[in-house]
Amino acid sequence: MTSPLQSPALRPLKGTRVVSLALNLPGPAALMRCRQMGATCVKLEPPPPVGSAPGASGDPMSWYKRAAYDEMHQGVRVGVADLKTEKGQKTLHRELAKADILITSFRPSALRKLGLEWKVLHKLYPALSLIAIVGAPGDRADEPGHDLTYQAESDLVTGLDLPPTLYADMGGSLMTSEAVLQAMLVQRQKGKGSYLEVALSEAAAYLALPRAWGVTQDGExxxxxxxxxxxxxxxxxxxxxxxxxxxxxxxxxxxxxxxxxxxxxxxxxxxxxxxxxxxxxxxxxxxxxxxxxxxxxxxxxxxx
Incomplete structure (x- = not known):
């Protein structure tokens, strides 16, 4: 029972349907946040690698740390769809026809190859919003990178030590859930979907702002x-x-x-x-x- 001194949990995304194709950490962590805010969440993963054990997932996070994968996917309906096949595409579009939000973590070139670029989706599903998680913004979105490289770019890597946590990925997941809220506000006001890009390099840069400002430099x-x-x-x-x-x-x-x-x-x-x-x-x-x-x-x- 909720204590009289505690605020009840708000569920601003109740009634919102989110479909995600995003793997590894930022996308699933964002989906976890959306579910906590009341959204109905569906995730489509690629088929697991050939030779995988029974019950294996197509998301690499499940291989790195199964416990983390399981926690992020509590309450999420997980399905399999090979988007390079006609069957997989049909599975995806059945879900998109009912969805409010699509979250991806493909590079823009991969989205184009899969027929999931914004212009195509917006024409098919005018009320659907696309939240695209990328490594870096704009022209750099097709560059290879990962949490560690984005942290290094923002001067968050000290010596030869690895950072204690995945700041860019987790910061990006929060920015993604924030983008979902923004998109739903616009959809409810104007009745149409929006395209929002979340760059992990910008998430790292945001978390590094106190350092960039000099607030945390030695001697401050x-x-x-x-x-x-x-x-x-x-x-x-x-x-x-x-x-x-x-x-x-x-x-x-x-x-x-x-x-x-x-x-x-x-x-x-x-x-x-x-x-x-x-x-x-x-x-x-x-x-x-x-x-x-x-x-x-x-x-x-x-x-x-």
Whole structure:
């Protein structure tokens, strides 16, 4: 039962039918979001590779990490359609005749070969909207690329380490679900479909804006320069300290024995050292308790 303090889940896409041909991560993750917003979701996949085990999927994500594939497809009706065949095309167009939205993740050249370019679809199904997930926008849409290359382009790859998550893909999935909402607003206002392109490189660039603005660069307030916004070692692990706002910084300084919580003080090496020395004497358990008692935003972590 919903708590009186919780807002009920909104289902703005209830009554909307979404068909997806998008594989791997961005498309299925977007479909998961659409389903959570009330949409009826159908996904058509290519046949699994020859020699696959019984029950295998034609989506590569099911080979990389089946648990992730299963979670993204809960409540989604998954079918098989080889779009290079007449039978597969008929299967797709039966679904499109009932759909409000089509999500794809093919390159534009592949869409043309399959007869799924926007001009053709819009003529056949005037109320249908096409959300095309591509790697890069405009003339670059046919270039090869992947999440890692789009992150690298936006300066989100450090050294030789892989990023901790697939920021471009997941950011692109959110932009895709947002595009679905935009298309449905237009359809309900004007009674016709729209074409929207979602570029994963632009999703990465959007997530990287704080870095591009210089907000997270070394020495800036949220780039390690502010003593209240850093990752410190503690007695039995690490602590992600986020006491950035003045009242949080004041609370941190009070427990650490720093008398001046001004921004000038918090940006100094001396204050950083006092806080580092203090945290090094405390266990994760003590710091977790301190966070609640003194209203200090922090999260403790095991040793790396």
């Amino acid at each position: 307030a949220v780039g390690g320069g502010h003593a209240g916004y850093r990752v410190y070692p503690c007695k039995d692990g690490r602590v992600a300290m986020a006491a950035l706002e003045p009242h949080f910084a004041k609370a941190l300084c009070a427990v650490a024995g720093v008398t001046d919580a001004s921004i000038e003080s918090m940006m100094s090496l001396a204050t950083r050292q006092v806080i580092a020395d203090y945290l090094l004497t405390k266990t994760r358990k003590v710091l977790d308790k301190l966070s609640l008692e003194k209203d200090i935003p922090l999260y403790t972590l095991p040793q790396s």
